[in-house]
Amino acid sequence: MATLGMHRDFLLEFAALEKPVQKRVFEVFEKFTAATHTGLHLEKLTHQKDPRLRTIRITGFWRGVVLKGESGDSYLLLKVLPHDKANDWAAKHRASVNEATQGIEIRNDVALERATAGLRALAAEEPTRLFPASDYPDKVLRSLGVDEEIVPIIRLIPDEEHLEALHKVMPEHQYDVLLGLATGMKPEAIDRELVQAYARTAGRTSGADDGDELEAAMARSRGRVALVSGPVELQGILERPFDAWRVFLHPSQYRVAYHERYAGPARVTGGPGTGKTVVALHRAYHLARQLPEDAPDGCILLTTFTRDLAAELERCLTLLVEEENVRAKIRVVNVDALANEIVRAEHGGAPLKMVVDQKEITARWARIARRLEVDFTDVFLDQEWRQIVLAQALTAPEEYLKAPRTGRGTALPPLKRLQVWRAVTAFEEQLRQAGEWTFLQVCAEAARVLDGREKRPYRHVVIDEAQDLHPAQWRFLRTLVTPGQDDLFLAGDTYQRIYGNRVSLRSLGVRVVGRSHRLRINYRTTQEILAWSASLLTGEEPDDMDGGNETLAGYRSTMHGERPETAGYATKPEEIEALVARLRDWTGAGVRAEDIGVAVRFVQLGRDIAQALEQAGVAACVLGAGRGGTGVRIGTMHRMKGLEFRCVAVTGVNDGTVPMKSAVTAVEVDAQQHQEDLNGELNLLFVACTRAREALRVSWHGAPSPFLAPVVNPRP
Numbered sequence: 001m002a003t004l005g006m007h008r009d010f011l012l013e014f015a016a017l018e019k020p021v022q023k024r025v026f027e028v029f030e031k032f033t034a035a036t037h038t039g040l041h042l043e044k045l046t047h048q049k050d051p052r053l054r055t056i057r058i059t060g061f062w063r064g065v066v067l068k069g070e071s072g073d074s075y076l077l078l079k080v081l082p083h084d085k086a087n088d089w090a091a092k093h094r095a096s097v098n099e100a101t102q103g104i105e106i107r108n109d110v111a112l113e114r115a116t117a118g119l120r121a122l123a124a125e126e127p128t129r130l131f132p133a134s135d136y137p138d139k140v141l142r143s144l145g146v147d148e149e150i151v152p153i154i155r156l157i158p159d160e161e162h163l164e165a166l167h168k169v170m171p172e173h174q175y176d177v178l179l180g181l182a183t184g185m186k187p188e189a190i191d192r193e194l195v196q197a198y199a200r201t202a203g204r205t206s207g208a209d210d211g212d213e214l215e216a217a218m219a220r221s222r223g224r225v226a227l228v229s230g231p232v233e234l235q236g237i238l239e240r241p242f243d244a245w246r247v248f249l250h251p252s253q254y255r256v257a258y259h260e261r262y263a264g265p266a267r268v269t270g271g272p273g274t275g276k277t278v279v280a281l282h283r284a285y286h287l288a289r290q291l292p293e294d295a296p297d298g299c300i301l302l303t304t305f306t307r308d309l310a311a312e313l314e315r316c317l318t319l320l321v322e323e324e325n326v327r328a329k330i331r332v333v334n335v336d337a338l339a340n341e342i343v344r345a346e347h348g349g350a351p352l353k354m355v356v357d358q359k360e361i362t363a364r365w366a367r368i369a370r371r372l373e374v375d376f377t378d379v380f381l382d383q384e385w386r387q388i389v390l391a392q393a394l395t396a397p398e399e400y401l402k403a404p405r406t407g408r409g410t411a412l413p414p415l416k417r418l419q420v421w422r423a424v425t426a427f428e429e430q431l432r433q434a435g436e437w438t439f440l441q442v443c444a445e446a447a448r449v450l451d452g453r454e455k456r457p458y459r460h461v462v463i464d465e466a467q468d469l470h471p472a473q474w475r476f477l478r479t480l481v482t483p484g485q486d487d488l489f490l491a492g493d494t495y496q497r498i499y500g501n502r503v504s505l506r507s508l509g510v511r512v513v514g515r516s517h518r519l520r521i522n523y524r525t526t527q528e529i530l531a532w533s534a535s536l537l538t539g540e541e542p543d544d545m546d547g548g549n550e551t552l553a554g555y556r557s558t559m560h561g562e563r564p565e566t567a568g569y570a571t572k573p574e575e576i577e578a579l580v581a582r583l584r585d586w587t588g589a590g591v592r593a594e595d596i597g598v599a600v601r602f603v604q605l606g607r608d609i610a611q612a613l614e615q616a617g618v619a620a621c622v623l624g625a626g627r628g629g630t631g632v633r634i635g636t637m638h639r640m641k642g643l644e645f646r647c648v649a650v651t652g653v654n655d656g657t658v659p660m661k662s663a664v665t666a667v668e669v670d671a672q673q674h675q676e677d678l679n680g681e682l683n684l685l686f687v688a689c690t691r692a693r694e695a696l697r698v699s700w701h702g703a704p705s706p707f708l709a710p711v712v713n714p715r716p
């Protein structure tokens with residue numbers, strides 16, 4: 001049987017075709033997998049750079065471009081284009097095998113020749129070089145897979161912009177390497193992430209050594225080429241062309257997700273949109289397929305922070321895992337709901353009486369502080385309770401007296417600590433007497449319950465959005481699975497931490513040293529949106545939850561689009577009116593209302609916007625308002641976490657609102673906490689902005705948020 005490979009670009013072009021044409025495409029290419037390809041009419045052009053590129057008729061208007069292996073037994077589907085464009089494409093391009101990765105790569109020879117002439121002329125006048133030989137010797141570039149034809153060209157490039165102009169014409173791997181170097185990655189890191197990753201993730205190679213170079217190269221091109229085993233698989237891929245993440249994992253994603261076995265907890269980190277969730281989903285799938293046959297259903301847990309995110313994970317998992325018996329092995333539920341279920345079962349089955357309203361909790365602390373005459377504010381006591389007492393699971397005053405208070409900015413001598421402890425005891429006692437719980441207490445109790453049992457409920461636990469979990473939640477997660485091989489797999493990004501839960505994984509028995517991997521290519525957002533959003537963070541260096549610092553070096557996107565738009569207004573009604581007009585522009589340009597997100601710092605502004613949209617006849621719904629809905633999605637920045645939209649408008653980014661005063665501890669109460677809270681608020685804005693795939697608009701009324709200073713008044 002012939003080997004059929006599908007290039008990622010082919011799938012993306014297929015996605016944009018009309019249904020009847022898609023059907024024809026399937027009918028044509030199905031024949032390749034059915035080994036009846038000999039009867040297919042593959043046309044050769046008279047003048048072409050690569051004689052192995054052939055075109056095939058799909059309809060009178062559309063043609064496919066196929067790379068035919070020398071042996072005639074393997075084919076790679078590359079493009080589907082209108083007739084003339086397909087011929088033109090096939091005439092100008094050439095396929096080759098990369099020297100470092102041994103994977104297949106395609107280049108536009110004609111455009112490269114033209115670009116070289118242009119760059120030469122430019123280089124005569126412009127002395128700056130992006131890749132001077134003194135910094136990037138030939139030997140280093142060649143070892144990373146930049147070949148002898150490309151090296152002389154890139155020596156002429158003056159800046160990143162000119163490199164980007166070559167994106168679509170030079171071989172993709174070589175462009176990835178050069179962009180990585182240009183954005184600050186070290187050659188060793190590129191070698192590890194882009195070169196070695198390919199070597200380790202070579203796909204199915206059956207028969208590949210028997211002489212067909214194309215088949216072997218396709219098998220080594222993970223992330224760009226998917227090998228298709230037959231018509232059913234072909235149909236499976238073509239049915240959901242927008243979900244390329246199911247099939248085309250980048251090698252740096254693949255090697256993490258499909259690593260055979262980790263000796264202990266492992267972790268994937270990376271900026272927004274780098275595919276951490278995608279990797280977590282594939283990891284769960286991999287683990288489920290590795291289980292012995294007699295493993296019970298639901299023995300792998302896939303979990304995350306909130307109920308909404310868990311629902312999204314569940315939806316994606318169902319897309320990814322088609323085998324029912326494998327899917328049944330994975331249970332998806334959010335951390336708090338699972339802890340609640342365990343505690344509830346332990347305490348007789350009745351629903352737990354939860355205290356969830358933060359205002360109510362703070363008011364209780366205030367009453368206790370007054371009654372006991374302790375001189376601490378309600379906010380201070382609440383933070384001390386959550387961040388020290390619950391975080392370290394302290395149960396006695398002696399423990400609290402000795403406890404380290406890292407992360408808290410006010411020193412507490414022993415007498416003061418005893419005062420705090422009295423307040424904590426009173427607060428907890430009040431909850432106990434009323435039979436009430438807070439979320440974190442439920443997690444702590446669930447951990448206690450499971451700790452006392454011999455058997456752990458899960459074989460593997462995969463955790464998404466791990467950066468926001470509190471130590472009490474980590475302790476609970478730790479008790480769900482026996483420590484050892486593949487026990488915990490974490491996906492998270494400390495730049496997106498918005499709940500101020502600083503944790504040291506090591507101290508919680510989660511050691512990821514040597515098993516932590518960072519993703520750097522953004523698949524969601526354009527480079528313009530990414531660079532703009534990242535510049536908001538300038539100066540902030542988050543920790544990596546493991547004692548080191550995270551870095552944004554090499555974090556990049558290969559997609560391009562418009563620069564984000566910023567706009568300030570005198571009043572709220574004016575800002576909303578302009579927003580409605582922009583949303584109309586977007587829908588008028590063909591963007592579905594559901595693909596538009598409006599992020600606000602507090603829900604009331606969201607409601608005002610929803611009302612204005614309703615009056616303007618634009619369908620909209622406020623996320624988390626308890627009812628589903630259609631139309632433009634309006635949500636608080638917290639609700640935006642984990643979501644993505646084609647167009648995003650972040651609205652009401654005013655001084656005094658972002659950061660939100662009430663969410664930031666006063667500097668007099670605790671200077672360190674004050675800084676942490678400010679970082680949390682900045683991260684929140686970053687999270688909201690990085691939800692946008694194609695267009696981002698940020699607006700305010702009155703004075704703009706101080707966080708916008710780097711972009712609204714760019715420094716010279």
Ligand SMILES: Nc1ncnc2c1ncn2[C@@H]1O[C@H](COP(=O)(O)OP(=O)(O)OP(=O)(O)O)[C@@H](O)[C@H]1O
Nearest residue numbers: 244245248249250272273274275276277278523642
């Ligand atoms: N290999 C891939 N091929 C195609 N699309 C991908 C790939 N990896 C990720 N994506 C897409 O990129 C987008 C971002 O992926 P994902 O949500 O997993 O990123 P993330 O790192 O978890 O983001 P965030 O931290 O911002 O929530 C999604 O639309 C996803 O489908």
